Amino acid sequence: MTVLKKLNFDNLPTPFPCTACGQCCRSVGDSSLTAYLSRGDGVCQYLDEDTNLCQIYENRPLICQVENYYKTHLKEKLSWEQFVAVNVKLCQKMQQ
Numbered sequence: 001m002t003v004l005k006k007l008n009f010d011n012l013p014t015p016f017p018c019t020a021c022g023q024c025c026r027s028v029g030d031s032s033l034t035a036y037l038s039r040g041d042g043v044c045q046y047l048d049e050d051t052n053l054c055q056i057y058e059n060r061p062l063i064c065q066v067e068n069y070y071k072t073h074l075k076e077k078l079s080w081e082q083f084v085a086v087n088v089k090l091c092q093k094m095q096q
């Protein structure tokens with residue numbers, strides 16, 4: 001508990017269970033919130049497809065920072081657990 005509190009996860013109980021599959025970065029064209037990141041085919045222009053890593057990770061947009069986006073825009077509307085449940089389903093859908 002102390003360790004968890006120290007790590008804090010930015011005051012969230014758990015981090016988002018991201019598997020780093022990169023599918024959200026390959027589907028930016030599917031959302032009006034991220035379409036501007038597309039290189040023209042729905043894949044983010046900042047995704048390194050060889051490494052599956054974000055080339056601007058430290059400066060990636062807020063929409064790509066799951067925990068921070070939740071805290072900034074959604075924490076008054078739904079719990080972290082609800083947010084995670086909804087978004088894990090979206091991740092699974094993208095991974096199909």
Ligand code: SF4
Nearest residue numbers: 018019021022024091
């Ligand atoms: S689709 Fe979901 S699990 Fe995959 S990288 Fe994006 S947030 Fe992580």
Ligand code: SF4
Nearest residue numbers: 025044046047054064
């Ligand atoms: S900016 Fe980075 S984290 Fe955001 S969609 Fe593009 S590659 Fe993914």
